[in-house]
Amino acid sequence: MGLKDKVIIVTGAGTGIGKACTMEAARRGAKVAVVDMNPGSTEQSAEDIKAIGAECIPVVADISLEQDTARMAKAVRDHFKRIDILVNNAGLWGVLSRKPIDQMPVEEWDRVMAVNLRGTFLAIKAVYPIMREQKYGKIINIASTTAFFGSPFLLHYVTSKAGIIGLTRSVAREVGEYGICVNAVAPGFTLTDGSLSNTGQERANQLATQTILKRVALPQDIVGTILFLAGPESDFMTGQTLVVDGGMVLH
Numbered sequence: 001m002g003l004k005d006k007v008i009i010v011t012g013a014g015t016g017i018g019k020a021c022t023m024e025a026a027r028r029g030a031k032v033a034v035v036d037m038n039p040g041s042t043e044q045s046a047e048d049i050k051a052i053g054a055e056c057i058p059v060v061a062d063i064s065l066e067q068d069t070a071r072m073a074k075a076v077r078d079h080f081k082r083i084d085i086l087v088n089n090a091g092l093w094g095v096l097s098r099k100p101i102d103q104m105p106v107e108e109w110d111r112v113m114a115v116n117l118r119g120t121f122l123a124i125k126a127v128y129p130i131m132r133e134q135k136y137g138k139i140i141n142i143a144s145t146t147a148f149f150g151s152p153f154l155l156h157y158v159t160s161k162a163g164i165i166g167l168t169r170s171v172a173r174e175v176g177e178y179g180i181c182v183n184a185v186a187p188g189f190t191l192t193d194g195s196l197s198n199t200g201q202e203r204a205n206q207l208a209t210q211t212i213l214k215r216v217a218l219p220q221d222i223v224g225t226i227l228f229l230a231g232p233e234s235d236f237m238t239g240q241t242l243v244v245d246g247g248m249v250l251h
Contacts, residue, residue: 002231002232002233003025003028003029003030003085003227003230003231004028004029004030005029005030005031006029006030006031006084006085006230007030007031007033007076007080007082007083007084007085008022008025008030008031008032008033008084008085008086008087008230009033009035009072009073009076009083009085009086009087009123009127010022010025010032010033010034010035010087010089011035011036011061011063011086011087011088011089011090011119011123012035012036012089012090012091013034013035013036013042013045013089014034014036014038014040014041014042014044014045015036015041015192015193016190016192016193016219017089017142017187017190017192017219017222017223017226018036018087018089018090019041019045019048019219020219020220020222020223021087021089021219021222021223021226021227022034022045022049022056023048023049023052024220024223024224024227025085025227025230026049026052026054026056027052027054028227029054030054030085031054031055031056031080032049032054032055032056032057033056033057033058033059033072033075033076033079033080034046034049034056034057034058034059035058035059035060035061035063035072035090036058036060036061036090037060037061037062037063037090038060039060042058042059042060043058045058046058055080057075057076057079057080059071059072059075059076063088063090063115063119063120063122063123064111064114064115064118064119064122065122066122066125066126069119069122069123069125069126070126072123072126073126073127073130077130082130082134083127083130083131083134083137084131084134084136084137084138085137085138085139085140085230086123086124086127086137086138086139086140087140087142087226087230088119088120088123088124088139088140088141088142088164089142090115090119091115091116091119091142091160092111092112092115092116092157093157094192094193096108096112096154096156096157098152098153098154099153100152100153101155104155104156108156109155109156112156112157112160113156113159113160113163116157116160116161116163116164117160117163117164117167120141120164120167121167124139124167124171124182127139128175128180131175131178131180132175132178132180134179135178135179136179136180137175137178137179137180137181138180138181138183138229138230138231138234139171139180139181139182139183140183140184140185140226140229140230141164141167141168141182141183141184141185142164142184142185142186142187142226143161143162143164143165143168143184143185143186143241144157144158144161144186144187145186145187145188145243145245145248145249146158146161147161147162147164147165147186148186148243148249149248149249161186164184165184165186165241168182168183168184168239168240168241169239172238172239173239176238181229181234181235181237181238182238182239183229183234183237183238183239183240183241183242184240184241184242185222185225185226185229185241185242185244186241186242186243186244186245186249187217187222187244187245188207188211188216188217188243188244188245188246188248188249189204189207189216189217189245190216190217190218190219190221190222191204191216191217191218191219192219204216207248210248211245211246211247211248212246212247212248213246213247214246215246216246217244217245217246221244221246222244225242225244229242
């Protein structure tokens with residue numbers, strides 16, 4: 001799908017959707033930067049990619065910190081000489097607990113916003129000058145279907161993902177003249193360790209019955225759409241949010 005020799009950064013690439021995305025991008029010929037704040041999972045993901053013969057570098061970074069995202073962009077450009085694609089996948093989800101609004105600590109709200117929303121902004125900010133200079137780039141932000149139908153007791157998470165949709169639209173309008181496309185993918189419930197930790201198997205089974213396809217997504221179900229937006233087939237798409245949830249949200 002046109003990813004041969006393209007340089008792709010995937011944040012939150014140590015597990016789940018992020019790791020599945022890096023592996024499939026590598027299989028399609030991309031040069032991959034694996035970014036995660038966990039050194040162990042970052043190194044393991046990089047080794048897995050190298051094992052299939054692809055070029056890869058690991059970058060340990062906390063995307064909520066501007067100095068880390070700046071270092072990330074510099075490390076990737078120094079190594080590969082360019083940055084073609086950024087997938088903003090990193091986010092807080094599995095570790096969150098459900099709380100009513102009057103019991104949600106402000107500190108927890110702020111941390112979710114710092115990672116999910118500010119982190120996406122900072123990663124875009126870091127790669128943008130490089131993509132602008134190239135007159136080319138693909139930025140794919142990971143939102144969530146919760147932003148469309150709302151999920152009680154997860155106000156910080158839902159709000160952060162709704163913010164990503166607005167950020168995607170605004171950035172797309174700002175950078176389009178430089179040949180940079182900015183889109184978002186909004187997955188429904190996806191079966192990962194983090195999702196099961198947050199939701200539990202019983203709730204996952206209930207969510208499966210609410211989709212048209214009568215199952216929940218696996219990480220590989222989301223990756224195809226991400227890489228479609230990363231490739232040349234989507235060169236005339238920007239500012240869009242594609243829902244990938246088995247038909248739970250229809251809009």
